[in-house]
Amino acid sequence: MKTTVTTSVGGKQITIETGRLAKQADGSTLVTCGNNMVLVTAVSSKKASTLDFFPLTVEYIEKFYATGKIPGGYFKREGKPTTDAVLTARLIDRPIRPLFPEGYRNETQVVATVLSADGAFPLEILASLGASAALHVSEIPFSGPTAAIQVGRVDGEFVANPTPQQMEKSDMDIIVAGTRNGLLMVEGETKFISEADVLAALKFGHQSMLPLLNAQDELREKTGSKSKRSFTPPEIDPEFRSKAEEMLKEPIAKALTIKVKQDRYAAGDAAHAEAKEALLSGITDKELLNARAKELASIVEDLKYKAARSMILDKAVRIDGRDVKTVRPIGCEVALLPRAHGSGLFTRGETQCLGTVTLGTADDEQMVDALLGDQTRRFMLHYNFPPYSVGEVGRFGGQGRREIGHGNLAERALKSIIPDHAKFPYTIRIVAEVLESNGSSSMGSVCAGTMALLDAGVQTKGNVAGIAMGLIKEGDRVAVLTDILGDEDHLGDMDFKVAGTATGITALQMDIKIDSVSFAVMEQALAQAKDGRVHILNEMEKVIKAARGSISEFAPRIETIKIKPDKIREVIGAGGKVIRGITEATGVKIEIQDDGTINIASADPEATKAAIKMINDICAEAEVGKAYKGRVVKIAEFGAFVEILPNTQGLLHISEIANERIRSVTDVLKEGDMIDVKVLEVDRAGRIKLSRKALLN
16 A cells, blocks of 8 residues: 655655555655655565675666666667766665664665656655665664765755755765764765864754654554564574683784784684684584584674774774874875876875876766766776785776775865866876775875876865774773774774865765764864874875976877857868868867867977967958968959958959059959958958058068
């Protein structure tokens, strides 16, 4: 039976419906706002998988019929998920994942399908709401509900779920998601705003999502409040656990004091292997052996978890010996690669990132066939995380969701400092290669990318660094960690990444693994992040602080000229004949904008000069009093028509051909003659009057 609830956020009415579509799914909701509709389903297997992690997958599917479009390409049907779709799937996944029971291993899938879209409302907000609602009304064990809000700020006022028009004026674009108790996820970019303003935005976002949480509870009540499936985490035999902990507790704690990551892992693996030999070698039953092996692995992880957290909370000492606020040693280099247009190497502890910059022309812009219309991108950052960066063997293929997400965060962090296209008319591509990883390679990519931009001669609007913050929370005891290790991310309760200049934030991302954290803890994390960020920036600026005076000799030089818009047609020519002729003759690339701005790109300065001259000649207009060398194109009884500029002719009257009186024009001139003439007059209609005799002695 169809059940509907309606609420309002930011003056926009949102409806959640269940019971009409996709009824065989465990949970199904249709979320609507205006002409925007997203169908979200949730299904969870009734049997636990054999995997040692929670197999949750989230899919966000864009259907082009939702906007009345036929997909591009040969096949004319939707293909693999776009980058935006992958990022949206991650936004849906991150706040709901912590709310499943600890130890839940049943394969679970959430699918959000865009059925209708007009671009007036953020679809990711509807999809996130629908995912939580579908889980909330189902029998799947899920301790929601959650909700998400997009926060903008226009003219100093916060706006919930702003329109695209409002976003154009906004100095922030932040998506927050959480429960009544607090926030679970933050993702966004800002234009150099303060920590206090970020905190205020997060509080506004949390307050704004309350109507959406209330609506989901109302929907669950209306549908009969299905009881959740009972779930009891598998218990480890107490006697086996006791023996394993007695054998492993001390060596695991000792291993966690080893500062070098690979050595620490090796010591932990050795302790695990020794316990495995001692405790499992006598078991002959294959099924029991497999069960005990899994239990032993779980015990090892539990001991690591408790030991690492105890070190920090009881002794204020971290795995690598640092206190909670110290940033690992930093190393910076630039200009490593001779042919790249810019390069920077950033090393922080055991995390190392190589950033490269390539400068291109308008031909290098990325064209995206997006759901809401074609898009062009002049700035791109691509992040690569090869398996050798963590000392592993793995397959190479397309980019995974993690790589896309980390690259997007780094791109957002640097986007605000990219110069305006009018001042620096290049397409810019940054590639971040993670060479080593032990904590926050995405923020390392931001630092490497900044140095590479400066090395490439890009006049940035500021220098950006990034840092990752962590959290250990046990009851009332809290420790906020600056510059977390990979282990501290895995064993901790928060991963909070903040990037920005010395004065303002440009991007942030937060994931909470516990129920929630207070805004007081967030405030402390933001303050520590600023101190760490400024420290890192100071280290970077010891190596390179400002952009080089010129771009690489291997980069195309782009010269910009301006012509009258009504001359664009002449420069292009019929069917592009004229502009094609210029590019073929000079080898340059030419970009013409509607306002008459022309960018000419070439690695050869002489070719650029030649192309500019050809364009200027085409666009030149006759000046009164100026002499020109022209070609006679037509003879008449009353005079001759002379082409003094491309596509520009003037009349040389018979009385202006010679000092003496002549009987016929043909006595002096014939078609094709090259003669010097002077412009006497240009009338209102643009007709040009020429004289030859004015130049004769």
